[in-house]
Every structure is written in C-alpha cells, then in structure tokens.
Amino acid sequence: MIELLKAGLYDSIQDLGRFSLQQFGVPYSGAMDQYSAKLANLILGNHHDAAVLEWTLLGPNLKCHSNALICVTGAVSDLKINKHAVKQNMALRIQAGDTLTFGAAQKGCRGYLAVLGGFQTELVMGSRSQYANITAEFRLKKGTRLPIKEQTLPKQLQKASVKTPTAHFDTKLIEVFKGPEYDALSETQQRALTSKTFTVSKDSNRMAYQLNEHFENELEPIFTSLVLPGSVQLTPSGQLVILMRDCQTTGGYPRVLQLSEQAIDRLAQKNIGAELRFEF
Template sequence: MVKVLKTGLYSTIQDLGRHGYQEYGVPYSGAMDIYSASMANVLLGNDANSATIEITMTGPTLEFNCETSICISGADLSPRLNESQIRLNKPISVKSGDIVSFGKLVSGFRSYLSVLGGFKTEKVMNSYSMYPGITKYAMLFKNMTLIIDTSLDGLDKNHAGIKVKNTHFTNKTMDVFKGPEFDKLSKKQQDLLFSQPFTISKDNNRMAYQLTESLENNLEPIITSSVLPGTIQLTPSGKLIILMRDCQTTGGYPRVLQLKESSINSLAQKITGDSIRFDLK
C-alpha cells in the first residue's frame, strides 16, 4: 500500500481514459499527457493503460508500506526518494518505509508516477481515471491509502533503454486539422489562426485551455454537436478554447480546429504565459 502524506496541488489517478461511454455524457478523462504516462508504465514493463498518479505543478509526498518499483516521467518536479534526488524515466526500487516526494518545478507542468502493476483504486466503466461524479474521489487526499499489487516481482529490463523525445516538451508548434466549421471562417480569420502566436491564459485545467488572444468572430452558434479532446472552439467573444481530457461530450460553439493527438500531449505540459502556434496538417 501507499499512503498519501501530502497531496500536492492537484494529484489524481489516471489511466488512458474511459472509452465507449460518451453517448451517455461521460468524458474520456485519462492522462492529460498520454505520451508521458505511457512512458512511465512501459519503462516498468507495465501495460501502457495501467493507472498512474498524474501530478500537476507541485507533487505529493507518498509513504510506501511495501517493496515495489516506481518510475516517474513527464515534467521535472525534482523527485526525491528519502530526500535523495532521483532521475526521471528510470525504474527505481523502493522499500517499505521509503518516502517519495517532490520539490521545485524545473520544466513541464504534469508528471506521472507509475508503480509496478499499476495503482488498483476504484475502477468505474473500465477505467481507474478519477472524475467528479463518476468515481467516489475526484483527487488524492491526505492520508488516503492507494492499493498496489505487492505480489509482482522484478522489472522487465527490455524496456530500460527507451529514449524520451525532448521536443515533446520544447515544441511550441501544435499540429492541427480543420474542424467541422473551419470553412465557415473568412479567409482573413483562417490566415490569422496560423500567422500569429497564441498565449495560454490562466484559465487552463483538465477540462480546457483558453487562449489569451481574440479572433474576430461573426459566426452563428451551431446546433449542439459532438466534441472531443483536442477540439478547438471559437466562442462568441472571439476567444479560442482547446478542449482537454475532461471536456464535455457536446458543445454549441463552432469547432474550427482539431488538435493532433501528439499535440494534445505536448499542450498538457504548457503553463500560463507559454506561447504556441498552430500548423495545419
């Protein structure tokens, strides 16, 4: 078992998402940065869909009450094992009584901690991903106990040499496809989408990232239609909203662009004030 001594800013259990229930209004959820979450799992020899702890900006403090192995990928939040710094993207053995904690945010925004076999918390609709109203708990809380499989032994050494793409964190260009309402934009509006940078506003979370700059908008609202993570909506005020993993399943704003999956993952590592550009594919 793993005891949560401190929670950090916003720490949740996430796997790769809750698929097949969107017709009932259930969000996909899942790791904001699927690339990093999968990396943390694969380096341990886990299935990529095993449940991890998603850590946002500041990390939790965790007490391990059993022997297991962990791996931390994604943002660099200065992870430590018993106050000694540990490396990212490297399987680490932990013993009963060991404390894993985090310090200063060095780069990125979200980090992922995997354990051998994955976390075995509440599973709802074929997913461990926490979401308010779907799972009993929406995030980790102090003194919470996380169940893990202590019967597993050893690591799959064949995964130890996987190389992490640094561009995943440094790239400012977001690859996009045309959204269903893209062609309703004027030529000027279309050109502006790809000729200017956009800044991530303070309004960013697991549901959506809003951008600071405005785009002139004279489009009519659409009939409520399907949306999904990566859908970029143009609001009546001219603001662009990029839907993320916990987004609603339908929306009434024009869907002007759609982020490529790899760009959703990269965007999840951006913070308030970061600048991005769109590149049409």
C-alpha cells in the first residue's frame, strides 16, 4: 500500500486508456506521455499497460506501507527517498515506512511512478485510468491509499539507468499529418500552419492544449464528426486547439492536422508558454 501524505498539483492513476468504447462517448484517457509511462513499466518488467501514478508540475509526497520496487520517469524533479536524492529511469527499492518526495518539475511537465505489478486500483471498462464520471474519483487526494501487489524484492538491483532522449523534452518540432479538413485551407493558410511559432496557452489540460496565437479562419464548421487524441481543431475565432488524452469523442470544428503518437507524448511534457512548430 502506498499513501499520499501530500497531493501534488494534479495526481492521477493512468494506464494506456480505454479502447473500443468511443462509440458510446467514452474518452480514451490514459497517460498523457505514454512513452514515459511505458518506459517506467518496462524497466520494472511490468506489462507496458500496467497502471502508474501520473503527476503534473509538482509531485506528491508518498509513504510506503510495504516493501516495493519502483521506477520514476518523465519530468525531472528533485526525487528523494527518506530525504536522500535518488535517480530516475532505474529500478529503486523502497521499504515499509519509507517516504518518497518529488518536488517541482525542473524539466518537462509530467512525471510517472510505476510499481512492480502495477497499481491495483479499481478497474472500470477495462482500464484503471481515472476520469470524471467514469471512475469514483478523477484525481488523487491527500490520504488516498493505493493498493499494490505483495512483492518479494530482489537482493540485488542493476544500477544502470535508461537515458531519455533530450528531444523528448526540448524539441519545438511537433510531428503532424494532414487532418481531414486540411485541404479546405487556402495555400496561404497551409503555409502559415508550418511556418509560424505557436505557444502553449494557460488554458491547457488533460483534455486539450490551446495555443495563444490566432490563425486566420474562413472555414465553415463541419457536421459533428469523430475526433481523437492529437486532432488539431481550428475554432471559428481562429484558435488552434490540440485534443489530448481526455478529449471528447466527437467535435464540430475543422480538423486541420493530426499529431503523431510521439508528438502527443512530447507535447504532454510542455508547460505554459512553451514554443512549438508543426512539421509534416
């Protein structure tokens, strides 16, 4: 069992999400940066879809009530076990009574904590990902106790850590494909999409990232149609909205671009004010 002594800015349990339910209006959800979530699980030998704890900008303070093997990936922070600094991207042993603290993100935006066997929280519609009105809670609070599997810890651990590519946090280039309504844009608008530098708005969250810069828009709204994480919508006011993991399943704004999976992961690590450029 792992207890939240102090909640971070936004903590939740996520796996890779819910699938085959979008026709019923159920969002995918899942870890915002699935590369980092998978990496944490693979370092421990978990299935890549095992549930992890995701934190945003400021991590929680945790207490372990049983022995556990853990791994922390994603956003770089001041990670400590019992006030002693430890490394990320490697297997770490914690014992009953130990505390784990994260501090604020120094690089990136979202971090991930995996435990051997994955967190054993409620399974709803085939996933443990928290989402409002689907799971009992949509985020973790102080005092929450997270069940984990009983673990027999190995006597020795590999001391090597896995290096995350620098570009995962630092690149401004966001890889995209043409969206269904891309060809309805004028040639001038199409050129502007990949020549302008955009910045992440303060109105960004797990549902969508909004961009501050407005874009000339003369397109008519479309009939409500399918959207998915990574869809880039152009609103009537000319604002670009990039749908993220908790996005709705349908929308009526033109879908001018579509992010690759790698681009969604990298965008999830960008904070307010971060610059980005679209690249085909």
